[in-house]
Every structure is written in C-alpha cells, then in structure tokens.
Amino acid sequence: MEYDPELCYCPKCNDEYxxxxxxCAACGVALLTGKDMxxxxxxxxxxxxxxxxxxxxxxxxxAIQKGPLGDLSRLQKRLEAERIGTMLKGDESACGKGCCPSVFFLLVRRDDARDALNIVEAEHIRLTGLSSQELVRSDAVFDPQREAAACPACGHVFETSRTECPECGLCFA
Structure with a gap:
C-alpha cells in the first residue's frame, strides 16, 4: 500500500484522513502520519x-491452540500465510477405539508463538466480533441470594432486589 506523507492514516483500519x-472516526484510534505508516x-x-x-x-x-481439526486447519492456513511454520498433532488421550483423535493441538515454533497468538486472537475477533476483554463477564451468574450482582451483559453492579439491570435492561426473572 502506498502512503502519502502529507496525510494521516488509521493504523487499525487503514482509513485515510x-x-x-x-x-479515526470509525475506530477511535490515534492516527499516524503517512511517513510513520x-x-x-x-x-x-x-x-x-x-x-x-x-x-x-x-x-x-x-502448542498455542487446542480444538477440532477443521478449526485448527483454518488457523494453520492463516498462520502459514504469515510465514509461521505450523504442525497439527492429535491428542491421543481424546482418541476412541479404532479412530483418529477428535481433538488436536496447533503447534508453532517457540520464537513465533507471540506473533501466532496475536494472529489467532485477531482471527477470533474477526469471526465472532468478540474481543477477549468482552468475554471477561461471560461466565457471570445472577445470584438472587447475594446483596449485589454484576450484570453479565454490561457489567453494571446493582442490588439483587431488582429483577432487571437498570443500565441495559437485561431481565433476570
């Protein structure tokens, strides 16, 4: 991509300003000059x-990821496009009689692990629209026996005497 040194660019979405x-109007990220880009x-x-x-x-x-063969094959192709060597290895402990393993490990060179994990995380966000920060409250449970609870949808803390989150309206009844 060509960058004009007189313009600014979003490092996340590459929009030009x-x-x-x-x-950046779309991402809220600080822009970089064309020269910096x-x-x-x-x-x-x-x-x-x-x-x-x-x-x-x-x-x-x-091993950087564990999962079914189809999912890991897709990630393997993505990593190899970035020149990161990969290998898939079956989890023999998950194997039944007379079949191949149902769970596999995606292996990369230790030196490439950080870059590989960043690519895997970016791919997860691209496919699900969820970042790892948004999954922090995914296992939250509304417990009416407690005095206060955090809403699993928005994180707002409220009294459990209410059956609805006052912030986002999620109903717990």
Missing part, C-alpha cells in the same frame, strides 16, 4: 521475510 485530524509497513515486511517459515526437526515447538 487529511492532516490535522487526530482520531510507511515505516511501520516496511518493518512488518522485514519481520515477515525474516521468519523461518516451514518447521524443521530441531525446532522447539509449543
């Missing part, structure tokens, strides 16, 4: 070309 605007893009290209790609026998591997 005239000079003087500081925040070009330097950032060149650093990313350099980082990608310096990755070792396919795995070798002596590589130290680490």
């Amino acid at each position: 005239r000079a003087g605007i500081e925040l 070009l330097l950032r893009h060149q650093a990313e290209i350099s980082r990608l070309t310096n990755r070792r790609g396919a795995l070798k026998e002596d590589d130290e591997l680490i």
